[in-house]
Amino acid sequence: MAITNKTVTIAATSLVVGLVVLGLKTLAWWLTGSVALYSDALESIVNVVTAVVALVAVRLAQRPADASLPYGYHKAEYFSAVIVGVMIIVAAILILREAYFGFLSPELPEAPLEGLAISAGATVINVIWAQVLIRHGRKARSPAIEADGKHLLTDVVSTVGVLVGLVLVFLTGFAQLDAILAALVAVNILWSGWGVIRDSVGGLMDVAVPPDTQKTIREVISVNAEGALEAHDIRTRQAGKMTFIDFHLVVPGAMSVDAAHTICDRIEAKLRDAVDDVQITIHVEPEEKAKHAGIVVL
Structure with missing residues (x-):
């Protein structure tokens, strides 16, 4: 019961963390106007939706078995993870759209130092919280929590790539590199979404234990x-x-x-x-x- 209660607490905290990180990344994009940072902020919106879905699924999975579902509600978390995967893919498509228009009409980002510093701070938060989610998700065998953590790690990789790329944009003056970075972020997100859906389908298909x-x-x-x-x-x-x-x-x-x-x-x-x-x-x-x-x- 203690682990179960902790799982709900972590799921709720994840929503708060997601909102904080979304605010920081949105601020970084607003300061710079960078398409790559916009794509990073858009992915954070998915993180918030992911946290909401995970919280609902975790609470639903705790319900005891009843006459309509005699084996319990445990598979609710797999449905949650599938929804998360679909949301990730939708975000990637939206980012590709922005990257396309950004490539056609390139502009150099503004306020580079402030935007990079804020985005880096948000990334540090995601790194720490992703580790918490993955460790607890595996310990509690919670697919929704673990999927949330893995998605955050994907977000971290994307953001690090964006930050390194933006430094190159400022050093070289090659404005179209900003849009190219956004497209690369989208490809990385697509791969992450496929991985989440694949793992969840295994659970829905009654996969055997390891x-x-x-x-x-x-x-x-x-x-x-x-x-x-x-x-x-x-x-x-x-x-x-x-x-x-x-x-x-x-x-x-x-x-x-x-x-x-x-x-x-x-x-x-x-x-x-x-x-x-x-x-x-x-x-x-x-x-x-x-x-x-x-x-x-x-």
């Missing part, structure tokens, strides 16, 4: 299924922070229901110790159903 977690699950079942004969048809999937495990457990035909139930209880308890936020379904079968495959009980 190989190291699968190995742990198999070892736990093997060691703690004493009295059974084998376990087969092991399946796993992830939905937000929840992990679902189901498998068939083969027991001797003469074993009582009570004894088989005791084995299942023991396995479930050990799996919950090894894997956080897990739901387990075990289908008990008599020995004639053995496939002589899967997990051999130690």
